[in-house]
Amino acid sequence: MTRLDPATLCEVVADQPYPLLFATVSGAHLYGFPSRDSDVDLRGAHLLPAVEVVGLRQGPATLDRSWTRHGVEIDLVTHDAAKFARMLLQRNGYVLEQLLSPLVVLTGEAHAELVALAPGCLTRHHAHHYLGFAQTQRRLHDRTGELKPLLYTFRTLLTGIHLMRTGRLVAHLPTLAAELAEAPAYLGTLVAAKAAGEHDRLAGVPDAPGVDRLGTDLVALESVLDHARQASRLPERPTAEPALHDLLVRIRLAAVPGR
Structure with missing residues (x-):
């Protein structure tokens, strides 16, 4: 099966146009059935600067990039923190699986907080x-x-x-x-x-x-x-929206120069 080389994956996620809150391995490697010729699917969230959020010129809500390293194709898809949070509040199992993947390439305090809020995003839907x-x-x-x-x-x-x-x-x-x-x-x-x-x-x-x-x-x-x-005893609606809002505001403002 495709070998996951930590150094190569760290090199890929380090060279991004915006800071990443986290990056994990998804796809067949996460699901437990990679092939020897499988691609490596990296997923995560990036943080746009405030100037690319509050004005007329908006930064990219989603970034999709691909590389080939040692004969293996590596695909990295990230969403801006706001888009990622909105997706978490929908019945979207993909982003929850990406957030909670045990195959972590890059992490930090914001990632840990998002993981802690994940149970409040789950619903029976x-x-x-x-x-x-x-x-x-x-x-x-x-x-x-x-x-x-x-x-x-x-x-x-x-x-x-x-x-x-x-x-x-x-x-x-x-x-x-x-x-x-x-x-x-x-x-x-x-x-x-x-x-x-x-x-x-x-x-x-x-x-x-x-x-x-x-x-x-x-x-x-x-x-x-x-x-x-x-x-199921899961709720009808997510409960994490207030906490996700507060987290997003806090990390966005913390990235503003001079604050």
Whole structure:
């Protein structure tokens, strides 16, 4: 699988046009099924200076840059702190997974505060995010036959189920497969097969489940997720908005020269 070289990743995030609040590894490495030819997906938040926020000329709310290092493509996507905070307050599992990723490349006090506020961003409606993404990935697998979207489908459904039941966000598929009784036993086989190639197909995996078995299992997991949402003790709405607002104001003003 793709080797994550800490020095290379630190070099990449250090050379940015705006200060970063944090940068973490997302994508297949976070999800527990990278291939030997996987890209490295870095995600994070940057901080625009006040002059590029309060005037007529606005700085970039999102930055997307790519590099190739030692034959590995590295992709870095960051959002300005305000956009990132707004996304946290929506039913957006992506940004929560990025914020809470244990694969940390760059951190600081603001990152730690954001992590502490993350539980107040969770709602039962995040189940809709995970169900919608799973359905999109399943259609992609049906069209291509590739392992990657199939594993994404299982991963998102299991992440949603686990989140609704426990209030904890776990994005790592092998961990989810070990903790959730509903996870099919063949997931370990599929994860091991996907390590051989980013675009390898299910048809090439010995003892792979058939189309009917996959369909039955995925429909069952969608039902489990829906029931978990209905029974979840997570709130209807996020509670972290006041604290996120205060944090954003504080870190933006702290960056103003002369203050």
